[in-house]
Amino acid sequence: MTFSEKVSKTGIIPVVVLNKVEDAVPLADALLKGGIDFMEITFRTECAADCISEISRKVPEMNVGAGTVLNVSQARLAVERGAGFIVSPGLDEETVRWAIENDIPVIPGAVTPTEIMKAVGLGLKVVKFFPADVYGGIKAIKALSAPFGQVRFLPTGGVSEANLKEFMENKSVAAVGGSWVCKKDDIAAHDWDKITKLSADAVKIIKEIRS
């Protein structure tokens, strides 16, 4: 299975902000228990690289990637520490080229036709649509899929259980991204059961739509 087939199969990439390395493995386990085998650890906290390395070593079933990657040096660090894919809020050409050259799946943000054309020109087929709610949500994705029928989107930002269905029903949506299954407060409270429950609820909706 290719990376994008795997992502599509799972249908969701939780966006994770971790402040403590010791929360990384329990969180990965909680997501897996709920049926989610992808997670994006954002480079917004100092411990992001350490969290990636913990998960890649100790939870091999989890496809762990790095998010909020802004440049090549962060991408390189993330991959050295075990990240299997790179997600960026926008499109940095140098980072995309580096990832492609190193055979690392990369999903940059692209929301305008010009940005999407740039991503396609670099050889990509999946882009992050971020912040999805601000840039027109599913309505915008539908409009963009007319000229960009081959492109698939990862809407992220403002996606939740409330609108998950409308995104997943669209064939141009490869998967959704979001933090609602692993909120900062739930991680801080070590409420792993809640995270598992929210993950399982999301997976149920995704499976119903996909079947």
Ligand code: 3PG
């Ligand atoms: C982010 O980068 O913070 C993601 O887009 C998550 O957005 P969300 O918190 O609205 O899910």
